[in-house]
Amino acid sequence: MARVTLKTIAIKTGYSITTVSRALAGxxxxxxxxxxxxxxxxxxxxxxxxxTARQLQKQRTDTVGIILPTFGPRFADPYFSEIIAGIGDELAQQGYDLLISTCPPGPGELAAYRHKVEGGRVDGLIVIRTRRQDQRIAYLAQTSFPFVAFGRTDLDLDFPYIDEDGEAGSYELTRHLISLGHQRIGYISAPPDLMFAHFRLQGYRHALTDAKLPYDEQVVVYGDLTRRGGAQVARRLLSLTPRPTALIAANDLMALGAIAVAREAGLEIGRDLSIAGFDDIPPAEITSLTTLRQPIYEIGRRLSQMICALIRGQTLEQSHVLLKPKLLVRASSGPPLHT
Amino acid sequence: MARVTLKTIAIKTGYSITTVSRALAGxxxxxxxxxxxxxxxxxxxxxxxxxTARQLQKQRTDTVGIILPTFGPRFADPYFSEIIAGIGDELAQQGYDLLISTCPPGPGELAAYRHKVEGGRVDGLIVIRTRRQDQRIAYLAQTSFPFVAFGRTDLDLDFPYIDEDGEAGSYELTRHLISLGHQRIGYISAPPDLMFAHFRLQGYRHALTDAKLPYDEQVVVYGDLTRRGGAQVARRLLSLTPRPTALIAANDLMALGAIAVAREAGLEIGRDLSIAGFDDIPPAEITSLTTLRQPIYEIGRRLSQMICALIRGQTLEQSHVLLKPKLLVRASSGPPLHT
DNA sequence: TGTCTCATCCAAAACGTTTTGGGCGTATAC
DNA sequence: GTATACGCCCAAAACGTTTTGGATGAGACA
Structure with a gap:
């Protein structure tokens, strides 16, 4: 049972391949x-x-690519899955497929991008989790290949992106804790080369400064965005004297890790220690974690809409989108016990 | 800046396209x-x-496809993301790409599969969340296209799969609750056409029968696998008289919904009402939910290994894998209050 | 009768690669 | 001096589709 091609039909009907093709195409x-x-x-x-043959001829693949920057062996971060969900759903609706590959951040990464771009494997790319000096963006911006990013960079380049206003969100959250009476607020940052880590830390700093509170490097630590990593560095923060009365984590997963550690230490969350996160992933609600909600799923959809428009050669009516995260105050944050 | 092809190099060096191709290929x-x-x-x-050109010539795409059976507009189920993580990571390691599309279950589904298979879009497919009369499996089995499934079917077909022994797991979990003293155990099932729903319900039934407890259709309800859906039907169960002293949900998400409802009703979980789930998704641990753990991420990896082997024409040393889920007893289950 | 239009069809080129089946020398073997 | 072998190279076919640029013949119109 060999493959049936246009030729098969042409022979069987007696018409030419051309006619068959054009007949079927209407x-x-x-x-x-x-x-x-x-x-x-x-x-x-x-x-x-x-x-494949059609793609070769038409010089387009009707496929959008995304390369997940996986740290370690896995990308089972709810953040990734939410955004992929949004991207995939919207893409399906627009008639595109989604090609996913994974590549750890580092020197090999550029090759993966070239593979997709110059190999003509996809018509457009979505870049997520941008970095301050993002080589991927630098490379893509210099080609004229369609792409959109989730996040900004420090590079002096103009490219289409969606980003959350992490600085504003973080500022608001920090102010919330300050207004509750907290004076010594620990901060669990994300790896500092990540752009969003930078913005979120900035917001925290500015809020402290504006409230005339000192910025103490001792209470600022760096975690790897996982639950376990958050737990690790939270332990360090909790052993300081005086102990911070509140902790902010740059993402919910690390905040959850911090909560686990605090509970182990016999602290009641929201009373003995306030903890807040960022993202509002599903477990956050269950744990009553005060956090900043960003509509990740929606962002995924909008990213898809943008990339599809770009692929079709349309110009975006808005190529720089900045979304304000929403502060959700839950039980994990409360006033400090006075000493 | 036109595309640089073999021809470009051939012209520039003075050699033929053939020689250039063979030189680069070593x-x-x-x-x-x-x-x-x-x-x-x-x-x-x-x-x-x-x-694309290479694919056309070599007649293979080095790509594996998966079509997510999304109910409603989104697939942000942690279950999906875990398994995709496992699949994607392993595939990347083996040098394959992953092509994801989404398609709601129904009559249009087969077209999506034909699209991938007969369009030569991918070299193999992974089918997840199998159904009792699964048309996708029926179709694929009848072609000789490489595929593996996560789950069995009721069809009389031989095909490679990995599955959890949902019946054994569910049996063990139900026995656990019975041994704690529960006599009236509510069951929140998944949609009955899903194969895993069937097995899990079977395990529950058999455990009751073996313990000489009646199987009461009144306490068996059907949810849509989401948190909200679980909450909805849990409400029904909790309004029965006599009220069940324990609830089993066919997945964790619905169990979490049930927990929320029970808390609203002023019940303390693990004391006034025992609740158990299935899957052990990340929030389950945080919520101290008694559940059956299945290594979803690992299953994803093994699915990938199997499909890669099949694509390479190797025969699987084990084409039917059945994994026993592990019972994790946590605080959400305890003995009933005696009345 | 010759020209023009129009409907219908098709051969060939193109997309960019790999593979097939040699060709053409030069060196080795007898 | 003639076979044989081998190293190096290439033209052409193939993968399956779409597009380009006509070709053909019938009918309309002068």
Whole structure:
């Protein structure tokens, strides 16, 4: 049972390959009678066009790519899955496929991007979790390949992106804790080369400064964005004297790790120690974690909309989108016990 | 800046396209001297092979596909993301890409599968969340296209799969609750056409029967696998008289929904009402939910290993894998209050 | 009768790669 | 001096599709 191609149909019907192709594509220069015959035979033979061949000819793949910057062996971060969900759903609706690969951040990363871009594997790319000096963005911006990013960079380049206003969010959250009476607020940052880590830390700093509170490097630590990593560095913060009365983590996962550590230490969350996170992933609600909500799923959809528009050659009416995260005050934050 | 192809290099170096191709591919029938020249020029011009063309010629795509059966508009189920993480990581390691699309279950689904298979879009497929009469499996089994499934079916077909022994797990969990003293155990099932729903419900039934407890249809309800759906039907169960003293949900998400409802009703989980789930997604641990753990991430990896082997034409040493889920007893289950 | 239009069809080129099946020298073996 | 072998190279075919640029013949119109 060999593959049935246009040629098969052409031979069986006696028409040329051209005519068969054009009949199936619905061109008007083939008579209704022959079209019917051809369609019938195609149906009967179970013809299905070879998409690779079509891609080669049309010079487009109807596919959008994303390369997940996985640290370690896995990307099972709810943040990734939410955004992929949004991207995938919207892409499906627009008639595109999603090609996912993974590549750890580092020197090999550029090769992965070239592979996709110059290999013509996809029509456009979505870049997530941007970094301050992001080589991926630098590379893509210098080609004219369509791409959108989730996040800004420090580079002096103009490119389409969606980003949350992490600084504003972080500022608001810190102010919230300050207004509750906290004076010594620990901060669990994300790796500092990540752009969002920078913004979120900035917001925290500015809020302290504006409240005339000192910025103490001792209470600022760096975690790897995982639950376990958050727990690790939270332990360090909790052993300081005087102990911070509140902790902010740069993402919910680390905040959850901190909560686990604090509980182990016999602290009641929201009373003995306030903890807040960032993102509002599903477990956050269950744990009553005060956090900053960003609509990750929605962002995924909008990223897809943008990349599809770019691929189609349209110009974006808005190529720089900045979303304000929403502060959700839950039980994990409360006034400090006075000493 | 036009695309640089083999032809570009051929013209620039004066060699033929064939020689250029073979030089870059490392064949031994081109002299080291010319190979060097060609490689140098390729490098200089920034040559990158067109993958679509290569695919067309080689008749393979080095891509594995998966079609997510999304109910409603989104697939942000932690279960999906875990398994995709496992699949993607392993695939990347084996040198394959992952092509993801989404398609709601229903009549249009087969077309999506034909699209991938007969369009030559991918070299193999992974099918997840199998159904009792699974048309996708029926279709794929009848072609000789490589695929593996996560889950069995009721169809009389032989195909490679990995599955958890949901019946055994569910049996063990139900026995656990019975041994704690529960007599009236509510069950929140998944949609009954899903194969795993069937097995899990079976385990519950058998455990009751073996303990000489009645199987009461009144306490068996059906949810849509989401948190909200679980909450909805849990409300129904909690309004029954006599009220069940324990609830089992066919997945953790619904169990979490049930917990929320029970708390609203002023019940203390693990004391006034025991609740157990299935899957052990990350929030389960945080919520101290008694559940059955299945290593979803690992299953994803193994699925990938199997499909890669099949694509390479190897025969699987084990084409039917059945994994026993592990019972994790946490604080959400305890003995009933005696009345 | 000759020209023009129009409907219908098709051969060939193109997309960029790999593979097939040699060709052409030069060196080795007899 | 003639076979044989081998190192190096290449033209052409192939993968399956779409597009380009006509070709053909019938009917309309002068």
């Amino acid at each position: 061109y008007s220069d083939v008579s209704p009678a022959t079209r019917e015959k051809i369609v019938a035979v195609a149906e009967e033979l179970g013809y299905y066009p070879n998409l | 064949y031994s029938d081109v002299s080291p001297a010319t190979r060097e020249k060609i490689v140098a020029v390729a490098e200089e011009l920034g040559y990158y092979p067109n993958l």
